[in-house]
Amino acid sequence: MDGKRVAVVGGGAIGGFLSARLAEAGHAVTVCVRHHPGSLVLESGGVERVVPVAFAASPGETMPADWVIVTVKAHHDPSAWLDRLVGDRTRVVVVQNGIAHVREGRGFVPALAYIAVERLSPGHIVHRTGNRLVVAAGDAAQALDALFAGTVEVHAEEDFQTAAWRKLLTNVAANPVTALTLRRMDVLTSPGVREVSRALVAEAVDTAIADGARLSEQDVEATMDFYARFSGEDGTSMLYDRLAGRPLEYEAITGAVVERAHRHGVPAPINETLLALLRAL
Numbered sequence: 001m002d003g004k005r006v007a008v009v010g011g012g013a014i015g016g017f018l019s020a021r022l023a024e025a026g027h028a029v030t031v032c033v034r035h036h037p038g039s040l041v042l043e044s045g046g047v048e049r050v051v052p053v054a055f056a057a058s059p060g061e062t063m064p065a066d067w068v069i070v071t072v073k074a075h076h077d078p079s080a081w082l083d084r085l086v087g088d089r090t091r092v093v094v095v096q097n098g099i100a101h102v103r104e105g106r107g108f109v110p111a112l113a114y115i116a117v118e119r120l121s122p123g124h125i126v127h128r129t130g131n132r133l134v135v136a137a138g139d140a141a142q143a144l145d146a147l148f149a150g151t152v153e154v155h156a157e158e159d160f161q162t163a164a165w166r167k168l169l170t171n172v173a174a175n176p177v178t179a180l181t182l183r184r185m186d187v188l189t190s191p192g193v194r195e196v197s198r199a200l201v202a203e204a205v206d207t208a209i210a211d212g213a214r215l216s217e218q219d220v221e222a223t224m225d226f227y228a229r230f231s232g233e234d235g236t237s238m239l240y241d242r243l244a245g246r247p248l249e250y251e252a253i254t255g256a257v258v259e260r261a262h263r264h265g266v267p268a269p270i271n272e273t274l275l276a277l278l279r280a281l
Contacts, residue, residue: 003026003027003028004027004028004065004066004067004147005027005028005030005065005066005067006022006027006028006029006030006065006066006067006068006069006147007029007030007031007032007056007062007065007067007068007069007081007085008022008029008030008031008032008068008069008071009032009068009069009070009071009072009078009081009082009085010031010032010033010070010071010072010073010076010078011031011032011033011037011040011055011122011123012071012072012073012119013117013118013119013125013237013240014071014095014113014115014117015031015069015071015072016031016040016042016051016117016119016123016125017042017115017117017125017127018069018071018095018113018152019031019040019051019053020040020042020051020053020125021148021151021152022069022147022148022151023051023052023053024051024151025147025148025149025150025151026149027067027147028054029053029054030053030054030055030056030062030065031053031054031055031056032055032056032059032062032081032085033055033056033057033122034057035057035122036055036057037055037122037123038123039051039123040053040055040123040125041123041124041125042125042127043120043124043125043126043127044126044127045127059080059081059083059084059085060084062081062084062085063084063085064084064085064086064087064090065085065087065090066089066090066091067090067091067092067093067144067147068081068082068085068086068090068091068092068093069093069095070082070092070093070094070095070096070108071095071096072096073096073097073241073247073249073252074096074097074098074100074101074249074251074252075247075249075251075252091109091140091143091144092108092109093108093109093110093111093135093140093144094108094109094110094111095111095112095113095133096110096252097112097167097168097171097237097249097252097253098164098168098249098252098253098256099161099164099165099168099211099256099260100252100256101164109135109136109138109140109141109144110135110136110160110164111133111134111135111136111144112133112134112135112163112164112167113130113132113133114130114131114132114133114134114167114170115127115129115130115131115132115133116128116129116130116230116234118235118240119240119244128234129234131152131153132152132153132154132155133148133152133153133154133155134155134157134160134163134167135154135155135156135157135160136156136157136160137156137157137158137160138156141154141156142156159214161211161212161213162208162213162214162215164213165204165208165211165213165215166213166215166219168204168208168253168256168257169201169204169205169208169215169219169223170223170226170227171236171238171253172200172201172204172253172254172257172271173188173196173197173198173200173201173223173227174188174197174227174230174236175236175237175238175239175249175250175253175254176200176238176250176253176254176274176277176278177193177196177197177200177274178235178236178238178239179236179238179239179241179242179248179250179278179281180274180277180278180281182239182242182243183239184232184233184234184235184239185227185230185231185232185233185234185235185236186232186233188227188228189232194224196270197224197227198220198224199270200270200271200274201219201220201223201224202217202220203257203261203266203267203268203269203270203271204257204268204271205217205219205220206261206266206267206268207257207260207261207264207266207268208260210260210261210264210265210266211260211263211264237249238250238253242281248278248281250275250278250279254271254274254275254278255275257271258271258272258275
């Protein structure tokens with residue numbers, strides 16, 4: 001694909017990583033941030049490199065792009081950026097946690113990131129593992145795959161609702177537990193915590209099934225196995241946000257489970273308890 005004008009809204013961990021991959025694919029990338037970090041450095045496999053991207057610190061510094069990749073957390077509103085960046089031919093991809101963006105309006109394409117990255121400081125991103133985006137199947141998914149040109153694995157998913165719930169399972173225990181305890185993934189192996197984590201995931205699976213997702217009890221064990229594959233030194237996005245004093249994304253994760261559980265009459269007492277604690281922070 002010839003070089004495109006790509007705007008990435010959000011300079012956090014996922015935004016920084018995807019910006020680097022898009023620049024690597026030969027595109028002119030503008031990272032839209034609230035504060036200019038000076039440069040973008042991606043650290044991967046112990047090697048650091050400065051990524052050739054531009055920055056915009058306000059919507060007025062931008063113009064319509066060929067592609068817009070939205071990577072801000074679900075509790076941030078990107079509309080001011082989108083009003084400037086989206087033209088008649090612009091494709092917009094929303095890469096977020098949770099399930100709210102599954103039916104995103106304005107013709108946006110929802111996506112899920114299976115990429116473990118940490119922002120050490122503004123503009124300094126460390127890639128730990130994973131390199132895959134799951135996107136709702138269609139022409140836009142094929143075009144996105146071409147856009148990344150092999151720098152990121154793009155998987156087109158026919159049943160995106162189920163895929164979004166399955167991705168939510170990977171966050172529903174690890175994110176709140178690490179954020180509340182201020183510990184990394186090793187906390188999930190602590191006595192009693194693994195059982196609490198399993199209960200959180202099981203409640204989410206029951207809720208997802210009631211919501212129409214094609215999940216089963218096997219997804220509980222698959223999620224626990226997924227957690228076990230992480231290093232004890234790995235963290236979660238919610239932990240990183242709490243350590244940095246940033247707002248936490250709990251409403252899009254734990255809050256989504258509790259809201260849908262109430263809607264469908266599914267018991268979710270453990271998720272309700274953690275949501276109360278997270279809101280108290």
